[in-house]
Amino acid sequence: MSNESKPAGIIVPKFVHHYSDVVGDEARAAPIHLLGDEGEPRSEQDILLEILQQLRRLESSKGNNSRRAYEIEFCTKLVERLLASSESPLSESDPTAALLLGYFYRGLTLPSQEHYQAVTHETLRLLHTEYSRGKNDIKKCQEQGREWIQQKAGELWAKDRDKVRKVNSVAEEVQSLLQEEAERRHRDLGDPMPLLCWSTRLSHIRKIVSGVAPVYAKRPGRPRKSR
Incomplete structure (x- = not known):
């Protein structure tokens, strides 16, 4: 945010910047949007390919714990399983796989439990220091x-x-x-x-x-x- 766009008289506490640094330490999947840039519905194949791209990016990132690595691998297999189907729509070819993918991929867009606990602990420490x-x-x-x-x-x-x-x-x-x-x-x-x-x-x-x-x-x- 530029200085011109900052509300007058608002001072951002230092711990907010520290918190932002801590939160950014762990790679997370980007949320998937069902509509395109112009508001048109996206095809299931297009959505699955984007999910696959995000999963491969996470797979190559450092710092994944064993549980998160397993979730990434599991979601990748579900995507490949749906893409391999010749039925249309793809989600109806294997509703269970589509449901599991939606559930676990959503979790990958959020911090892992371990990272969340670490961030919470660090934030409380910084708040106590500032206080x-x-x-x-x-x-x-x-x-x-x-x-x-x-x-x-x-x-x-x-x-x-x-x-x-x-x-x-x-x-x-x-x-x-x-x-x-x-x-x-x-x-x-x-x-x-x-x-x-x-x-x-x-x-x-x-x-x-x-x-x-x-x-x-x-x-x-x-x-x-x-x-």
Whole structure:
């Protein structure tokens, strides 16, 4: 898919590409269509010849396990048996062979059980890896937000020469500045994580700034007026 045709704002997770690589490891038969390119019904002989071509391609591919190899050989014999008939239509010459061929060939268009299990296991592993990485990214972002709050609170108290600002006053100002900083990083840096991960709850911010507050800021009572 070209960049022009991708929906705006859609990011394909990395594990999707890994999954595609894993699924493509095993050769499979192509589905057979009963109608031609122009919508006309195809002859049974034409369909059987295409099936035979697909079976020979699978037979020459690497990585077939013993059961899949047997299924390919079995389907090949069924096709040859139907093609050898002089009756028309071919499917009515040996209905059992036609039924078995349809059943087993359909299975060859799908991943084998072993391959399906391997793909499922690999996909779950990749999903778990991406999930763990995502959790770590969130924790890292939350820690950055905590550090930013502490730093900003420290700066505000450093400017408080009269030593009158209490924890709640600083927390309220930091709350407003924190929201502005998260929006700025999203707008200017294209980083949405702060908007998603930084908590702007006043109770949360108050708890963080209390850890860096000077002693006078924690004392009960109203701030004394500056002279």
